Amino acid sequence: xxxxxxxxxxxxxxxxVLFYVLLDGxxxxxxxxxxxxxxxxxxxxxxxxxxxxxxxxxxxxxxxSVGLFAAFPLxxxxxxxxxxxxxxxxxxxxxxxGVAFEFRYRDAEHKTFWDHGFxxxxxxxxxxxxxxxxxxxxxxxxDGRHFVGSSWDCFTPFSLLTGLGLVFGYGLLGACWLxxxxxxxxxxxxxRYGVRCLAGxxxxxxxxxxWTPLMSADIAARWxxxxxxxxxxxxxxxxxxxxxxxxxxLAKDGEVAPxxxxxxxxxxxxxxxxxxxxxxxxxxxxxxWQAASAPDTxxxxxIGTLILLPIILVYTxxxxxxxxxxxxxxxxxx
Numbered sequence: 001x002x003x004x005x006x007x008x009x010x011x012x013x014x015x016x017v018l019f020y021v022l023l024d025g026x027x028x029x030x031x032x033x034x035x036x037x038x039x040x041x042x043x044x045x046x047x048x049x050x051x052x053x054x055x056x057x058x059x060x061x062x063x064x065s066v067g068l069f070a071a072f073p074l075x076x077x078x079x080x081x082x083x084x085x086x087x088x089x090x091x092x093x094x095x096x097x098g099v100a101f102e103f104r105y106r107d108a109e110h111k112t113f114w115d116h117g118f119x120x121x122x123x124x125x126x127x128x129x130x131x132x133x134x135x136x137x138x139x140x141x142x143d144g145r146h147f148v149g150s151s152w153d154c155f156t157p158f159s160l161l162t163g164l165g166l167v168f169g170y171g172l173l174g175a176c177w178l179x180x181x182x183x184x185x186x187x188x189x190x191x192r193y194g195v196r197c198l199a200g201x202x203x204x205x206x207x208x209x210x211w212t213p214l215m216s217a218d219i220a221a222r223w224x225x226x227x228x229x230x231x232x233x234x235x236x237x238x239x240x241x242x243x244x245x246x247x248x249x250l251a252k253d254g255e256v257a258p259x260x261x262x263x264x265x266x267x268x269x270x271x272x273x274x275x276x277x278x279x280x281x282x283x284x285x286x287x288x289w290q291a292a293s294a295p296d297t298x299x300x301x302x303i304g305t306l307i308l309l310p311i312i313l314v315y316t317x318x319x320x321x322x323x324x325x326x327x328x329x330x331x332x333x334x
Contacts, residue, residue, distance in 0.1 A: 005298040006288050009071040012305060016067055018270055020060035022173070022263055023316070027054040029174020031097060031122025032167070033193060034115070042186050043115060045327055047101070049181040052323040055098065059312055070301045074145060074291040075281040081147045082140040083132045083154050090128035097121030123167065130166030134159025137212060137273065139283040158211060165204025169266065172197035172246070176258040179250070181327045194250045194258060202243055205269065209236070212276060216284065219276045232275055239268040 027050045037043040069076045080087065100117035107114065131154055138158055141149030175194035179187055213220035222228055242265040249257035279287045292298065 003295060003299070005071075005295060005302060006292050008302065009067065009292070009298055010288055012309070013064060013067045013071065014274070016060050016064040018267070020057070020064055021270070022266060023053075023057035023060060025126075025170045025266070026050075026173035026177040026259075027057055028122045028126045029170035029172065030054075030177055031118055031174070032126065032171055033174050033178065033190070034122070035119030036193065037186075038189070045182060045186060046178060047104075047118075049178060049327040053319055054101070056316060056319060058094070059316075063309075063312070067305075071293055071298055072281055072288065072291045073293050074286060077145070078140060078142055078147045078282050078286075079136065081151070082149060083135050084151050086128040086131040086135075086154055090125045090132070093121045093124035093128065097125065126167050126170045127163040130163030131155065131159045133166065134162030136283060137162070137208075137277070138215065139285065142282065142285050158208075158215070161204065161207055161211070165201065165208065168197045168200030168204060169269075172201050173259070173262050173266070176246070176250075176262045180255050180259050183326060191250045195247065198243065198246055198250070201265070205239070209272075216276075218284070222276060235268055235272050235275060239265055239272070242268060 030046060030050050034043060034046050037046055068079075097118055100114040100121060104111050104114035104118065134156065135154035138156065140147055141153065172194055175190045175197055178190040179194060182190065213223055223232055242261050245261040246258055246265065248254075249261055277283050279289070281288045281291050
């Protein structure tokens with residue numbers, strides 16, 4: 001009897017992507033808001049709030065990409081060529097963002113240049129991730145086992161909308177992180193930014209929720225056919241409750257609550273995408289099982305993954321625990 005490792009690899013890959021979106025999402029959001037800080041002291045505080053943890057967050061990007069390549073090679077072979085340009089732009093933006101982070105402390109003469117680089121690198125990386133998401137939801141032109149579309153097919157009105165929506169989403173995560181980590185006027189400013197980003201997120205979610213069923217009859221049936229509506233209704237209801245919680249927490253001086261509620265909103269949105277597309281990994285074309293590598297390959301790779309994954313989780317949790325609490329101007333990155 002051959003063991004089926006696809007559900008386990010689906011869980012690993014799904015959690016890897018979710019952790020990346022949440023963890024690197026908030027520090028990309030912080031990077032975007034960094035450009036709106038009123039003065040040097042505020043920018044230093046913002047930078048110090050993510051300095052101990054930001055580079056470790058990208059571990060999940062590596063896990064997700066390697067997991068896709070190893071466990072679902074057919075999906076990797078189709079998706080990556082289809083979104084080559086936004087992926088390349090995202091990686092270049094992340095690299096330049098990392099360089100800017102380091103050099104702003106070591107090249108004081110050009111600090112303003114590196115500050116702009118950190119902000120714009122964050123914006124570009126976020127927007128390109130949203131383009132990839134939109135292209136993925138729409139699906140790809142496939143002939144047999146190959147992508148046959150143009151490298152520019154990923155740039156559509158729908159993917160531009162998801163790109164803009166993710167900018168607001170990461171901005172909301174970043175604002176709520178800074179509400180949790182800062183005090184005084186800077187915290188008040190981030191509360192205002194958080195409310196504005198929440199409005200943008202809700203508009204984007206509403207637009208995508210209407211547009212997606214119009215693109216696909218299968219997706220429309222999953223959400224709006226009689227029996228299914230009973231089972232999927234808790235997802236948008238929970239998303240609405242989380243959005244209300246964010247708004248109330250930002251308005252009523254909540255500090256940890258806005259961030260936790262934003263995480264909840266992201267999780268519900270993620271579940272919504274899963275409901276729309278599962279079990280497809282190449283939307284509208286190949287299922288997880290059709291795109292999976294051989295069971296022996298998955299089993300071999302699973303050995304190392306199950307050893308390393310708990311280590312990554314423990315390290316990540318420990319680093320956030322050690323650097324918990326408010327950031328201070330007299331303690332920071334050097």
